[in-house]
Amino acid sequence: MIVLGISASLRNKRFSYKNELVEDLKQIKDLEELNKFVKKQIKITFSDIDKLNKKDLSFEDKYKQLKKHKGNRGLSNSETALVYALWNSLQEKNIEIDYLSLSNIFESENSEKLDHFKKKFLNCDALLLSGPVYFGDRGSLTQRMIEFLNSDKECIEHAKKILYAGLAVGAKRNGGQETTLIFQALDFLNMGCKVIGNGHDTTAQYGGTIVAGDIGKAVDDNYGIKTALSTGKNIGEVLNNINLNENVSKKILKRPHKCSIFVLQDNKDEECSKVINSVLKNYKNENIKFKVFKVFKEEVHKCIACDICPISYEESEKYRCIINNKEDFFKKHHNEIIDCDSFIFAAYSGTNFINIKTNYQQFIERTRYLRRDNYLFGRKLVSSFILSEVNSNRNLHIRILTSLIRHHNILFKPILVFKNANAYINFENIKKQFIDFCNTALKVRNKTTEVEYKPVGYEISLEEHLNRKKTTI
Numbered sequence: 001m002i003v004l005g006i007s008a009s010l011r012n013k014r015f016s017y018k019n020e021l022v023e024d025l026k027q028i029k030d031l032e033e034l035n036k037f038v039k040k041q042i043k044i045t046f047s048d049i050d051k052l053n054k055k056d057l058s059f060e061d062k063y064k065q066l067k068k069h070k071g072n073r074g075l076s077n078s079e080t081a082l083v084y085a086l087w088n089s090l091q092e093k094n095i096e097i098d099y100l101s102l103s104n105i106f107e108s109e110n111s112e113k114l115d116h117f118k119k120k121f122l123n124c125d126a127l128l129l130s131g132p133v134y135f136g137d138r139g140s141l142t143q144r145m146i147e148f149l150n151s152d153k154e155c156i157e158h159a160k161k162i163l164y165a166g167l168a169v170g171a172k173r174n175g176g177q178e179t180t181l182i183f184q185a186l187d188f189l190n191m192g193c194k195v196i197g198n199g200h201d202t203t204a205q206y207g208g209t210i211v212a213g214d215i216g217k218a219v220d221d222n223y224g225i226k227t228a229l230s231t232g233k234n235i236g237e238v239l240n241n242i243n244l245n246e247n248v249s250k251k252i253l254k255r256p257h258k259c260s261i262f263v264l265q266d267n268k269d270e271e272c273s274k275v276i277n278s279v280l281k282n283y284k285n286e287n288i289k290f291k292v293f294k295v296f297k298e299e300v301h302k303c304i305a306c307d308i309c310p311i312s313y314e315e316s317e318k319y320r321c322i323i324n325n326k327e328d329f330f331k332k333h334h335n336e337i338i339d340c341d342s343f344i345f346a347a348y349s350g351t352n353f354i355n356i357k358t359n360y361q362q363f364i365e366r367t368r369y370l371r372r373d374n375y376l377f378g379r380k381l382v383s384s385f386i387l388s389e390v391n392s393n394r395n396l397h398i399r400i401l402t403s404l405i406r407h408h409n410i411l412f413k414p415i416l417v418f419k420n421a422n423a424y425i426n427f428e429n430i431k432k433q434f435i436d437f438c439n440t441a442l443k444v445r446n447k448t449t450e451v452e453y454k455p456v457g458y459e460i461s462l463e464e465h466l467n468r469k470k471t472t473i
Ligand SMILES: Cc1cc2nc3c(=O)[nH]c(=O)nc-3n(C[C@H](O)[C@H](O)[C@H](O)COP(=O)(O)O)c2cc1C
Pocket: 009, 010, 011, 012, 076, 077, 078, 079, 131, 132, 133, 134, 135, 136, 137, 169, 170, 171, 172, 173, 174, 175, 176, 212, 213, 214, 215
């Protein structure tokens, strides 16, 4: 399986088609060697710039001279982040890597360059996109690539069969790396890609978030590098757990796949639940069993943000949240909640809250004990199902995305039904999208290895976690 790393900076150094970055990375055995390689490449980048600085040239002329280089050495910040992620995905089994610089494609386009880009894209099983943050969003090279992908039929088809993860480099901490990653994730979801963030070992859940302003600075951002490494590892791991090219139409499972739909918010006519029921009625697949939870009608206690979540070290089947109210939804249904292979969070999105019943926010926050129970809700294909009045603009599909990526799930394009007056304008299209979700869910192999949750950013929780571990071993 091929992970294609794309760097989207105008400062890219490895822009030649024949640069040897992939070969170089394949030779590198460990992280120490990788750090040395990156530092050496950055020195080369500086020496190239130093040579030009010694000449009396304008910035524009220096820029032109740099572009005349062979494009086979040095690293920009975006490329540095990508190198860490690509190398780490290569450490996972069955993974090959490929590399492409966008500056050589979209800075001044021609048909030969576009063909080259397309060939690489059509050959990949996953895309790792690394680029600079410009004004809290992507730069124009990434934007042009997204426009191109969306305008080419073969690329549009291929996008549905690949995984996507992103890395964003900004000059400041909180410079917009996360907003860039979220907007990009939405674009790739819309194209049909399955989207993931980084792994469980770092907290920057949306992908790689690197701080680097001046050329060569990315290598100094240890935390950012960790997030890049983790994103690369995650893409390799998930690729090994999903076969997006599999034909599932003739598949017969030993036990049916379990898909749960949690309706977190609905109106008084329970319209969102009804729309879901009619979608389910229309869809027959013996391989899938659906369970619909009308969470909006239940009692869902707020999370009290305790330091000892989950409250003990026992088997996952045992309910281990501190909330002990007998009527609480999680307390009552814990076993059923965790017994699923894929799930959808559904909601009615109105222009106001008159006649709306909601447990949306409480439900989302209470899933914390599942996350802290070694990601019980993780590694599953997930999506959102929103019945939205046309002018509601509440962005629930984006909020669900940003919450679910925290569970380390595989995201599927949001399913959005638009309601205008009493008509559901895109209902037919939504039925197809739902079938596509189900077929994709069948392609995900269920979590093979358990990952251990480690509290990050909570000293008390970490101490408690280590103490409990000591006493249970
Ligand atoms: C037009 C422009 C806008 C930028 N906007 C942001 C920003 O919003 N936030 C931020 O952290 N950095 C911003 N930067 C800084 C770049 O993201 C940063 O220099 C990064 O290293 C670029 O990656 P590169 O070196 O691989 O090109 C901006 C830079 C430029 C040129």
